[in-house]
Amino acid sequence: MPPFIKGKFFDENTKKRCSQCGKEKYLDAFYRDKTAFLYRSKCIECDKKTNLSYRATPEGKANRKARNERYAIRHPERVKARRSKWEDKNRETLRAYHRQWEKDHPLSVNGYTSKKRAAKSGSEINDLKLSEWAWILQLFKYRCAYCGKKSKRLTQDHVSPLSLKGPHTMANIVPCCLSCNSKKRIGPPLCPVQSVLPLEV
Ligand SMILES: [Zn+2]
């Protein structure tokens, strides 16, 4: 069915006048306004120019941002639907992006997961910052505190364990390699081969 505009059906031979440049163009030169089943009043060319001019200045950008935020408040369900549609369409790309991000930011991934775990365990202090974890790693020269081996995948180990409400804070955390980590879980407690931090910041 051809689009229905202002009480009339339009076919592909119909022309429409752009409200900006004033030129008459075929309908395929206009974006469809999907919510209203109409065409936008500006032609695609002019629409693009407007978008670019918005991006050109900081004020324009801020205006656009504010407008988008107002829209999101008025139509949260539309924004949500649009987002999930986009996510469905780009699922693979997103997954690849996340995988790459996790590879590029092992420190952050490590930090987030252990912070979450600490929060779940109900330990009272949960204030380890990523920068502090980075500093601990540097102090231990990127070696496991228990076997002294260098490893790229060091986990945060709580000297006083989380299960006993040990705090998730700098003084209670040492780097631990994956194999020592699993040994620790099933066997007797391991002794750090390096002295645990003499913490003075
Ligand atoms: Zn135009």
Ligand SMILES: [Zn+2]
């Ligand atoms: Zn180890």
